[in-house]
Amino acid sequence: MTEDEVLQILNLIEKSTFDFLQLELGDLKLTVSKSGYVPSTAVTPGAAPGLVSQASPRPPVDVKEAPPQARPPQPAPSLAETEAIKGAVAITAPMVGTFYTTPEPGSPPFVHVGGRVGEDETVGLIEVMKVFNAVKSGVRGTVAKICVDNGQFVEYGQTLFLVRPEGVLDEEGPE
């Protein structure tokens, strides 16, 4: 999507009676809100049904226009942590369970700090009732931080990794 197209969408929403728009085109997700209200379903990474879920690491593009929000019942702790490493995005747990950094005991971990990951790459496993579910990176970039230990119990939405995405300029946010 080009910048022009985004601006066109913003214009349309601005003139419309709608408060909120979420657009998904393939991998691209655009969330626009006039009031600052973002339904939490929209922000939710939306773990796909089935055993292998994909974490969607990117926080939605929050185009701020209106004064700061009446706080929706949302903010996941991962957003705050993300800011700790500038420009990094979080890979979050798509389910609650036990997190493993290695494919099996004793083998090398899926990823290490400084290593590169592709979007479809498996970065860890979450065990739920003896079933192992692959956690996909969902982002192409360099691993900046591993936030959980091998064998640690993780909650849904908990930050597992911080990744410095590739092809992103030293960003200051969309202003």
Add this chain to the structure above:
Amino acid sequence: MNIARVLVANRGEIAIRVIKACRALGIESVAAFSQADRESLPARMADRAVCIGPARSAESYLKIESIISAALGTRSDAIHPGYGFLAEDPELAEACAKHGLKFIGPRPENIRQMGNKLFARAVVGEYGIPVVPGSKKVKNLREACGLAEEIGFPLLFKAAAGGGGRGIKIVTEPNDLRQAFETAAAEARAAFGDGTLYLERYIPNARHIEVQVLGDRSGNVVHIGERDCSLQRRYQKVVEEAPAPPLSEALREKIRQAGATIAREMGYENAGTVEFIVDQDQQQFYFLEMNTRIQVEHPVTEMITGLDLVEQQIRIADGQPLSISQSDVRFTGHAIECRITAESANHGFRPCPGPITAWDPPVGPDIRVDTHCFAGYVVPPFYDSLLAKLITRGEDRREAAERMQNALASFAVGGVDTTIPFLRFLLAQPDYIAGTVNTRWLEAQLRHFPLCG
């Protein structure tokens, strides 16, 4: 007590209720919450809180793997399911057993026995308890026509897998059979994944009376009296009270004994409720269904007995024998409960989620408020609209009802529409005050409720 930590697999006021019961017993609580409930009171109040999934309940509160996983990950040794969600899913009870967790509720086979309404009717009939005259499974429309002639009109189509009023259609004349059959089957399929229907005689002048029972692992059973839940809208209870006002003492005792008999015969463990329909014209009662969980309206029973039913549930799940015998159960006074929901009665009971700007519940002796709400809480749009249960007690029904009127009048809520004005209107009606109502009464009042806005 062997149980040291309980995972609360629910939200809202019942999660608070369970957390409080745990505290009173010196047990730790873990709140399992969805992402939409991150800022909720149970998530803050429990000793620990775990996010189990996104807002959609199918991926959080209804997901057995996530609940079990959260219980194991937090080293909890028991799960309390509350009501709704997975409370009556035998698979959660089974999964608990498989993973060495105690399920605070009945055994899976108890849940299964009563989960299928057709099966429950057959089982209870064998115990010698009257069931509402009706049919077995209705295979097709032609069969329905024949059965309808036998049972007589008006009658009801009901879903075998039913609950919560879904899949129920009333038929007053033969011409309406086809449409009712088709819509009830479609509704049942959509709601329960099973379109199986049966027919039941419709009792026009009926009261809904239910009996609270407790059973322990050794087969001891006591009843904790009955409740009247005749004030319903779309088969959903709105106002409940205990004891039931209009019954003769002989009929009251028969109904209580019938509830206890069913629980005893089926070897029921933990807290349960046996629901009956009382035909006021015939002074006859019939078994309707059994709910294998703690119920929303359990506080009215607690208010007139002094018992803590959730504590009893935990003790029973812990393996302890019942600490009370039937003669220990004493009833004093009268209690009424109003369900306060975020709905606009003036707009067809439209749900009104959003931020609560002011929250000032009534306080006083013999007033109880079970709630998870507070000023600044945002009522999420994903779940049911119950905000609070307001319960009052009095020496007699009149005192309890007057106290309820005053309590409702002083209950100040800002930001969201609530059913408080509607409840005040209902409880001011002479029929309600006199106690001469039936299960159709509330819906008949709707057209008298002053419309505005």
